[in-house]
Amino acid sequence: METDKLIAMNKTSIGKPWYERITLQGLSIQQRLPLLICVLLSMVILTFSLVSYYGVKKAAIEIGRNRLRSLADELGTMFTQSSQGLKTQLVNVSKQEAIKKCINSHGADSTAGALAIINKLRRDSTWLLVELLDAGRATVLSSGDAGVKTKLSRETVFASIAPVTDSFSIGKTYAAGDSMYYAVVYTINEGKNIKGYIVSWRLLLNNRQALAQLSQLMGTGATLYIGNTDGSLWTDLVKPVPAPPVNNLYSRDFFEYNDKQGKKVIAAVQPIATTHWVVLVEFAEQTILETATRFLKWIIVAGAILTALGIFITWLMSRNIIRPLNQLTTAATAIAAGDYSPVKVTRLDELGKLTNAFNDMAAQIKITQGHLENKVRERTMQLEASNKELEAFSYSISHDLRSPLRGIAGFTSMLQEQYGTHLDDDAKRLIEVIMGNTLKMSNLIDDLLSFFRMSRHEMVKSKIPTSQLVSEVIAEFDTKNKPVNWIIQPLPESFGDINSIRQVWINLISNAIKYSRTVTSPQIEIGATANKHEVVFFIKDNGVGFDIKYSDKLFKVFQRLHGASEFEGTGIGLAIVEKIITKHGGRVWAEAEKNKGATFYFSLPVE
Secondary structure, eight states, X not given: OHHHHHHHHHHHHHHSOHHHHTSSTTSOHHHHHHHHHHHHHHHHHHHHHHHHXXXXXXXXXXXXXXHHHHHHHHHHHHHHHHHHHHHHHHHHHHTOHHHHHHHHTTTSSSHHHHHHHHHHHOOSTTEEEEEEEETTOOEEEEEEOTTHHHHSOHHHHHHSOOOOTTOEEEOOOEEETTEEEEEEEEEEEETTEEEEEEEEEEEOOOOHXXXXXXXXXXXXXXEEEEEETTSXXXXXXXXXXXXXXXXXXXXXXXXXXXXXXXXXXXXXXXXXXXXSEEEXXXXXXXXXXXXXXXXXXXXXXXXXXXXXXXXXXXXXXXHHHHHHHHHHHHHHHHHHTTOOOOOOOOOOSHHHHHHHHHHHHHHHHHHHHHHHHHHHHHHHHXXXXXXXXXXXXXXXXXXXXXXHHHHHHHHHHHHHHHHGGGSOHHHHHHHHHHHHHHHHHHHHHHHHHHHHHHHHOOOOEEEEOHHHHHHHHHHTSOOSSSOOEEEEOOOOOEEEEHHHHHHHHHHHHHHHHHHHTTSSSOEEEEEEEEOSSEEEEEEEEOSOOOOGGGGGGTTSTTOOSSOTTTSOOOSOHHHHHHHHHHHTTOOEEEEEOTTSOXXXXXXXXXX
């Protein structure tokens, strides 16, 4: 049983048009309501989530940019303060008498004292070389690794520094081999005259631990880079790195680009005073948007829970609403089967009122049906009485009218046989007229009886071999005196009462023969067309035809479009055809043109 139900459901769904299969027309109200609530909640939650997410995202990016700018400013200030401390240290050194005397004497005086002071500057391994230079930039005194000058010439350093009186400057960072160097230059002066220089050659070196501590200070996801203001070299304080796509001239702007891992980052640049450096801090956008992403996930989870809860509540509500409707549907089906039992009312809302109205309607239907059944019985009795009267009338016609006709025919024959030799030609003609009209009257009575009996004839329907039936009917007609050119197309099987359909073919074919006998070469064509609903047969002749405007009279009793002197007949044959075809559930009609033939059509429903 379950398999049969599934097959029936599949056939039903396959038979539906595509636009019905993708719409909600096949769903019940109990299914539509939760689905509708699901769609509405999903749309609201999705819209709220997107709007909220973009709002939080915008706020997170703004906060991230403010943090980025603040951090860049703080690091720039920190490096500036560090350089100021170094400047203060060099200023104090330049004020020492030993240093001044050593420079003024070009290294001839106070050399030991000046060297001791310079050595104190080299407190760690990053101070590679410290030199005292005179105003012409010639070496007066040096302490440290003199080989540094071969890696990085003094001219290179002073090319990027334009020293003035009492000036302090940290030069650009240069890469030499696997190391990075920078020079610190302080100008020693007397009054407005430059007397010499203190030049410190330092190694840019940091360990991973110090960088990790600096990263913790900056926060998660922040990366620090130091670069020359002209962009000639960038470093992460460990090694040179490719130059980021930023413009050092726009220090207050924010820059967005993809880092070497392909991640999108936001960066800010801050110049460092008294140096030829800039500090760059970058944040991964993913880190900045982490809060917004977490917020979106929570909204999606909360939205899914709300949607599921809404669907469940809606299902309960719809079930509470649909249950009474199902009871009413069952009761309506029971009414169709004759059961008028009232539906139990358990609610006081609109559905309860609907149930009360339904019960009232069922009671009224029961009363009305009782009246209707009584009226049907009354009408049936009247119809049976009318049928009996009609049957008695037909017997009366058959017996009472035929007896006088047989008497007229008999006496006329006797008169013709006994006194035929004594009658003149006019009397003989009158006798023949009497005999002809008597025969015509007899045929008319037979046709009327056939017409009345057709209403009471019970049909036994079956498949009809139409081609064989038509061949048999044609063989019954004698057309030797006026040969007919028959054109018989292949005819499909039909479905109906074979005796009645035989009478249809006899009447229509006899009509075609009768009304085409006046032409030189009679031709009758019989064919059919079929579709999934009905089979349409036609009989076409090239006879006298008729005026199409009188076609409404063709299938009426005693209605004729040609005079009795032209063509014999009672005017009942086509009426019998129309009654038979109508009783089969088909149609009959005709097309014609005067003196150009006629075509009669009739249809029969497919089994």
